[in-house]
Amino acid sequence: MxxxxxxxxxxxxxxxxxxxxxxxxxxxxxxxxxxxxxxxxxxxxxxxxxxxxxxVLSRERRKRHWHPDFSNHAAYDRSVADNRARLRTLIGAVDERLPPGTRQIVLPENLERLPTFPGVTAEFVVTGEGPGEVILVPDANWAPEHITGKIAGLRPEEQLAHVLAEMGIATRTLRLANRSSEFSGRPDLRSTNQPHREYLYRPAFELGRHIIGYEVQKILRAVDELEAAGKKIVVWGIGEGGLLALYAAAIDPRIELCVVSGSFGEREQIWQEPIYRNVWRLLDEFGDAEMASLIAPRSLVIEDCMVPEIAGPPPPSPQRSGAAPGQITTPSPQSVEREFHRARATYERLGVANRIQILASSAPERGRCGTAAALQAVASRFPGRVPGKHSVEPLAADEASRRLHDRQRELVDDLRRYTQRLLHGAAKERDKYWASADRKSLAAWEETSEAYxxxxxxxxxxxxxxxxxxxxxxxxxxxxxxxxxxxxxxxxxxxxxxxxxxxxxxxxxxxxxxxxxxxxxxxxxxxxxxxxxxxxxxxxxxxxxxxxxxxxxxxxxxxxxxxxxxxxxxxxxxxxxxxxxxxxxxxxxxxxxxxxxxxxxxxxxxxxxxxxxxxxxxxxxxxxxxxxxxxxxxxxxxxxxxxxxxxxxxxxxxxxxxxxxxxxxxxxxxxxxxxxxxxxxxxxxxxxxxxxxxxxxxxxxxxxxxxxxxxxxxxxxxxxxxxxxxxxxxxxxxxxxxxxxxxxxxxxxxxxxxxxxxxxxxxxxxxxxxxxxxxx
Structure with missing residues (x-):
C-alpha cells in the first residue's frame, strides 16, 4: 500500500x-x-x-393468502381456486398441453409416448391390464424399468408397477430427468457436474418455467388421456416422484387419489435441498399441508417411508464442475406427523377426515415404500380387478444400459430445446408485458412507467x-x-x-x-x-x-x-x-x-x-x-x-x-x-x-x-x-x-x-x- x-x-x-x-x-x-x-x-x-x-414466520403468515369457505365442498373448491392458480404459476406449469388422443406405443418395450408440448414427449412404461390404471411417478434415480422389474436394482416389493400388475391394476410409470450429469452441458462448449434436473432447472427458472412444472405437466398429460377414456385417475409418487405427485394433485382436481411416499413433510429447510426444488415464493403461501388442502376433499395417502437420499450432486472434476450444493434426506417422522396434522385440520373442517391418512412402518426402523396399506388404498379404487401372475422378462445388462442411456439423453435434450425455444421468444413476451408503458413523451413515460x-x-x-x-x-x-x-x-x-x-x-x-x-x-x-x-x-x-x-x-x-x-x-x-x-x-x-x-x-x-x-x-x-x-x-x-x-x-x-x-x-x-x-x-x-x-x-x-x-x-x-x-x-x-x-x-x-x-x-x-x- x-x-x-x-x-x-x-x-x-x-x-x-x-x-x-x-x-x-x-x-x-x-x-x-x-x-x-x-x-x-x-x-x-x-x-x-x-x-x-x-x-419460520412464514408458516403463520401464509394464512393471509387463504380464504376458505367450508360451507360445502363446491364452495370450498371455488374459494381456493386462486391459490391453485398461483401454485400452477409458481411451478411454471403454465404452457398449454397438446390435446389427448395422440400417442405412440413402442413394442416390445411397452413404451407409451404422449406428446405434451411441441417437441416434448411424456414417456411412460405401461405394465399390466385391468379396469383401472395408476400413474406411477418414481424417484428421479429410478427409471420406469426399475419399477417394472425389467432392470435390476430394486427389491421385489419396491417394484410397484410389477406388484400392482399382479393385483390386476394397470400402471404407466413416468420417466423423469435423473440426477446423473452425463448430459449436463454441451461437449463443444462446457460440461458440468450439475444433475440433469439442475441443468434443466437453471434456464427454465429464468423464463418462468421449472423442471417441477415440466414434469407435473407430463403427469397431467396422462391424466388427460385417462379422463378422455373415462377411467379413474390415481397418482402415486415415491421420493422425487412423491413431490411431483403432490403438486400435480394440488393443481388438478381430476386426480381422485394421490399417494405420496417418502416426500411429505415440513418444507422450511427447502433451501438445503437441491436447487432444482427451489420454487419462487413457495413458502410465502404453501407448505405441504397447504398443498394437501388443495387436494381436499379428495383422498390423500401419505406414506412415511424411506426413499433414496442424496448427499450432494455428482462430484466435480476438472472437466465437470459448477453444481449447486444440496442434499435430500427423508423427512423425519416428527416432521411428517406435524405437517400431517396441519393438513388433517382442513379435511376435518370439510367433514372428510377419513380421506387423509398417514401410513408409517410398524418396524423399529422405517421401512420402504409400498406398504400393504398403501396398496390396499389404491386397490380399493378398482373393484372388479382380477389378480394374477404377471411375468417380467428382465433386460440383458447391455440392453438395459443402452435403453437408460438413450431414453435419458432424449428426455434431457427435448426439455433443453423446449426451453431454448421459449428463450428465443422471450423478447416478444417482454414487449407484451411493457405494452402499457407510453413512450410518446417524457411526461407520459414517467407517468406510466411507475407501475412497472x-x-x-x-x-x-x-x-x-x-x-x-x-x-x-x-x-x-x-x-x-x-x-x-x-x-x-x-x-x-x-x-x-x-x-x-x-x-x-x-x-x-x-x-x-x-x-x-x-x-x-x-x-x-x-x-x-x-x-x-x-x-x-x-x-x-x-x-x-x-x-x-x-x-x-x-x-x-x-x-x-x-x-x-x-x-x-x-x-x-x-x-x-x-x-x-x-x-x-x-x-x-x-x-x-x-x-x-x-x-x-x-x-x-x-x-x-x-x-x-x-x-x-x-x-x-x-x-x-x-x-x-x-x-x-x-x-x-x-x-x-x-x-x-x-x-x-x-x-x-x-x-x-x-x-x-x-x-x-x-x-x-x-x-x-x-x-x-x-x-x-x-x-x-x-x-x-x-x-x-x-x-x-x-x-x-x-x-x-x-x-x-x-x-x-x-x-x-x-x-x-x-x-x-x-x-x-x-x-x-x-x-x-x-x-x-x-x-x-x-x-x-x-x-x-x-x-x-x-x-x-x-x-x-x-x-x-x-x-x-x-x-x-
Whole structure:
C-alpha cells in the first residue's frame, strides 16, 4: 500500500478482528464504531439469520393468502381456486398441453409416448391390464424399468408397477430427468457436474418455467388421456416422484387419489435441498399441508417411508464442475406427523377426515415404500380387478444400459430445446408485458412507467415489507491522506419481527476531500465493488495489489477529483455463505437484491444528511456484480420529492454499469453459448421469470429521465460485444425517442473486465455538474 493506514485497514477488513483497536476516531455526528469481525462477515451472517427467521414466520403468515369457505365442498373448491392458480404459476406449469388422443406405443418395450408440448414427449412404461390404471411417478434415480422389474436394482416389493400388475391394476410409470450429469452441458462448449434436473432447472427458472412444472405437466398429460377414456385417475409418487405427485394433485382436481411416499413433510429447510426444488415464493403461501388442502376433499395417502437420499450432486472434476450444493434426506417422522396434522385440520373442517391418512412402518426402523396399506388404498379404487401372475422378462445388462442411456439423453435434450425455444421468444413476451408503458413523451413515460417500477421491485426482486430503522450511524477513521480522509461507516437498516432479532446493517467507506470549503455541498459518487469484493478494493492505488487490476482505485481517483465518494459493502461475499441467502430468500419471493435495495436506501438517506453532500447529486458507478447492482438499484431508487405530506426521499440521480451490461436473459438461459451462467458455479444468479419481465434494456429504461451509461471492454469475457451492443441499442433508442438522447452513452475501450475511467469520469463531471480541474 502507498499509505500505512490503509494497509492496516485492508488487513482488518480481510479478517483481522478490530476488537483490540481502542483509538476510534468517528466522523462528526456519528457514534464510535467498533467491530468484532470484518463488516462483510457480520453483514452476511446477519442477513442469513434474518432469512431463516422469516422462513419460520412464514408458516403463520401464509394464512393471509387463504380464504376458505367450508360451507360445502363446491364452495370450498371455488374459494381456493386462486391459490391453485398461483401454485400452477409458481411451478411454471403454465404452457398449454397438446390435446389427448395422440400417442405412440413402442413394442416390445411397452413404451407409451404422449406428446405434451411441441417437441416434448411424456414417456411412460405401461405394465399390466385391468379396469383401472395408476400413474406411477418414481424417484428421479429410478427409471420406469426399475419399477417394472425389467432392470435390476430394486427389491421385489419396491417394484410397484410389477406388484400392482399382479393385483390386476394397470400402471404407466413416468420417466423423469435423473440426477446423473452425463448430459449436463454441451461437449463443444462446457460440461458440468450439475444433475440433469439442475441443468434443466437453471434456464427454465429464468423464463418462468421449472423442471417441477415440466414434469407435473407430463403427469397431467396422462391424466388427460385417462379422463378422455373415462377411467379413474390415481397418482402415486415415491421420493422425487412423491413431490411431483403432490403438486400435480394440488393443481388438478381430476386426480381422485394421490399417494405420496417418502416426500411429505415440513418444507422450511427447502433451501438445503437441491436447487432444482427451489420454487419462487413457495413458502410465502404453501407448505405441504397447504398443498394437501388443495387436494381436499379428495383422498390423500401419505406414506412415511424411506426413499433414496442424496448427499450432494455428482462430484466435480476438472472437466465437470459448477453444481449447486444440496442434499435430500427423508423427512423425519416428527416432521411428517406435524405437517400431517396441519393438513388433517382442513379435511376435518370439510367433514372428510377419513380421506387423509398417514401410513408409517410398524418396524423399529422405517421401512420402504409400498406398504400393504398403501396398496390396499389404491386397490380399493378398482373393484372388479382380477389378480394374477404377471411375468417380467428382465433386460440383458447391455440392453438395459443402452435403453437408460438413450431414453435419458432424449428426455434431457427435448426439455433443453423446449426451453431454448421459449428463450428465443422471450423478447416478444417482454414487449407484451411493457405494452402499457407510453413512450410518446417524457411526461407520459414517467407517468406510466411507475407501475412497472413497482412490479419489477415486487415481482422480480421481491420487496421486504419492513420500514427502515433510524440509521444509528457509527464510524471510525481508517484513512488519512494528504488529499482526503476516509471513515468506515455502519448503519442499521431494518429488523425482522422475530423475537430478539438483530438489525440488518449497511456499511462502507466514506471518502471526504480535504479541500472542502465551509458550507460547501458537493456531488457524491457511490462506487460499488464486484463479486467477493470489499470497499477497500475500490480504493487501493498500488498496482501490485490484486484489487487494483479491475478497479484501478477508482474511488480514490474520484475523491482526488473533488467528489465525495462512498464505497458500500454489498453482501455478495463469502461464496456459499452469501449464495444460500438467495436460496433461503427465494421461497419467500425475495432475492439477494431484496436486502441490497433497502441497504442502499438507508445509505442514501444518511448521505443526504451530511452537511457537505448535495442530496440531489448522488450518482452510482459499479463494476461487475456492482454493475448488476447498477441495473437493479438506481432504477428502483429514483429521487422522490415531498408529496402529500410525505418527506422528500433521496435517490440516485444517475447510474453507470461497468463490465456487466449485456443481453442478460441470453446470458442466463442459453445452453448454446459459452458465456452462459447455465454452465458456471454462480447458482444464485437466476431470477424467477426475468426473461418475461425485464432484460437490461427494460431495467435501464426505468432510469429515465436520469442519465445512464455503460462502460465496456472489448476483451471482457462477460459477453461478446455484439450482445452488449444489441441490448444497448434499445436503451439508446428509448432515450432518443424521448428527446433525451444526450443522457445515455456507452464507452467501449480496448481492455478486459475493468474500470477504464475515461468516458465515465467525463460523464460524472458533466451530469453531476462538477468541473474538471487542471490537475484532473
Amino acid at each position: 502507498r499509505y500505512a493506514v490503509v494497509s492496516v485497514v485492508l488487513a482488518a477488513i480481510s479478517g483481522t478482528a478490530w476488537a483490540q483497536q481502542q483509538d476510534v476516531k468517528p466522523l462528526e455526528g456519528t457514534a464510535p464504531l467498533r467491530l468484532e469481525e470484518p463488516l462483510d462477515v457480520d453483514m452476511v451472517r446477519g442477513i442469513n439469520a434474518f432469512a431463516e427467521q422469516e422462513i 417500477r413497482t412490479q419489477v421491485y415486487d415481482e422480480l426482486i421481491g420487496r421486504i415489507p419492513y420500514g427502515l430503522l433510524p440509521p444509528n450511524a457509527r464510524s471510525r477513521q481508517v484513512i488519512d491522506e494528504p488529499t482526503h480522509t476516509g471513515y468506515e461507516v455502519v448503519l442499521d437498516v431494518f429488523r425482522s419481527e422475530a423475537d430478539g432479532s438483530q438489525p440488518i446493517i449497511a456499511g462502507g467507506i466514506l471518502l471526504i476531500p480535504k479541500d472542502l470549503k465551509p458550507g460547501e455541498k458537493r456531488p457524491c459518487v457511490v462506487c460499488q465493488h464486484g463479486l467477493e469484493g470489499t470497499p477497500m478494493d475500490t480504493i487501493v492505488t498500488d498496482p501490485n495489489q490484486k484489487a487494483y487490476g479491475p478497479y484501478k482505485g477508482f474511488s480514490t481517483q474520484l475523491v482526488q477529483r473533488g467528489f465525495i465518494v462512498y464505497a458500500p459493502q454489498n453482501p455478495y461475499r463469502g461464496k456459499d455463505e452469501f449464495r444460500v441467502i438467495q436460496r433461503k430468500s427465494n421461497p419467500l419471493g425475495r432475492s439477494l437484491f431484496s436486502y441490497i435495495i433497502p441497504q442502499h436506501q438507508q445509505t442514501l438517506n444518511w448521505l443526504a444528511t451530511l452537511p457537505f453532500v448535495d442530496a440531489d447529486r448522488i450518482g452510482f458507478y459499479g463494476l461487475s456484480y456492482g454493475g448488476k447492482t447498477a441495473m437493479r438499484i438506481p432504477p428502483l431508487l429514483p429521487p422522490r420529492p415531498a408529496h402529500n405530506g410525505e418527506p422528500a426521499r433521496p435517490g440516485y440521480c444517475l447510474s453507470i454499469c461497468s463490465a456487466d451490461f449485456n443481453e442478460w436473459i441470453l446470458k442466463n438461459a442459453s445452453t448454446e453459448d459459452r458465456y452462459s451462467y447455465v454452465f458456471t458455479n454462480e447458482y444464485e444468479i437466476f431470477e424467477w421469470n426475468m426473461g418475461n419481465v425485464a432484460n437490461y434494456a427494460e431495467l435501464a429504461s426505468l432510469m429515465t429521465p436520469r442519465p445512464f451509461m455503460v462502460e465496456r471492454g472489448h476483451d471482457d469475457g462477460v459477453a461478446p460485444d455484439e450482445w452488449v451492443a444489441w441490448e444497448f441499442a434499445k436503451v439508446k433508442r428509448h432515450y432518443d425517442r424521448l428527446g433525451i438522447g444526450d443522457r445515455t452513452e456507452m464507452e467501449v475501450f480496448n481492455g478486459p473486465h475493468t474500470i477504464n475511467g475515461k468516458g465515465t469520469f467525463d460523464f460524472l463531471h458533466r451530469h453531476l455538474n462538477w468541473p474538471v480541474r487542471p490537475e484532473d
